[in-house]
Amino acid sequence: MKSLPKAEGTWKARLRETLGLSQTHFPHLRHSSPNLSYGRHQGPAYPRARQAANLVLLYRNEADEWTIPLMVRAETFGVHAGEIAIPGGRCQPGETAREAALREFHEETGHLVASDSVVGELPPTNVWASNHIVRTFVALESSLPVWSPDPTEVAALLYLPVSQLMDPRNFGMHQVTRRRVRFSAPHLSVDGQRVWGATLRMLVELGQALTSAE
Secondary structure, eight states: OOOOOOOSSOOHHHHHHTTTTTOOOOOOOOOOOOOOOGGGGGGGOOOOOOOOOOEEEEEEESOOOOOEEEEEEOOOGGGGOOEEEEEEEEEEOOOHHHHHHHHHHHHHHHHOOOOGGEEEOOOOOOGGGGTTEEEEEEEEOOSSOOOOOOOOTEEEEEEEEEHHHHHGGEEEEEEEEEEEEEEEEEEEEEEEEOOHHHHHHHHHHHHHHHTTOO
């Protein structure tokens, strides 16, 4: 695999070139948040919002496809059990958001990503429901990771090829029930499962960043 080029331009443009996405555009979506959110995710976070960070790792799988690992939350996550997330978690006192993203990724997946593999950062995500502001970092690796997920946090790992993220046929809508309230939400299908909510919004940010990187 060739390394990330050092040519002029933003990290997004360089990453787009490395991933071979010059002729690819992210699907146009009406929105990526559940209909019941009323746009709250686009507003400012609460002043006391808790700080969290996660890491989108891009690597080539056995079929030589650029791929993103996602995790299915374990039963220990209560109401969030079974939900699909990008590896990450809350920042600890004294560490930077980048350090937190790398630490959490290692703890949850068992794979250690080097700090210098981080190539950029997406816009922060206001996760209104849990009162978190999440910073999402993007990393690129040349080798195939060896996974050893923590069973107390991760029920399973899912693998999302970038080509599937950029394919409009993988997006749809579904019905969600929360506390007797039923509403519709957009999702991305990955291995027969639905990625929605904050995780979907972060992946949409990545897809849009790659598309707008000319």
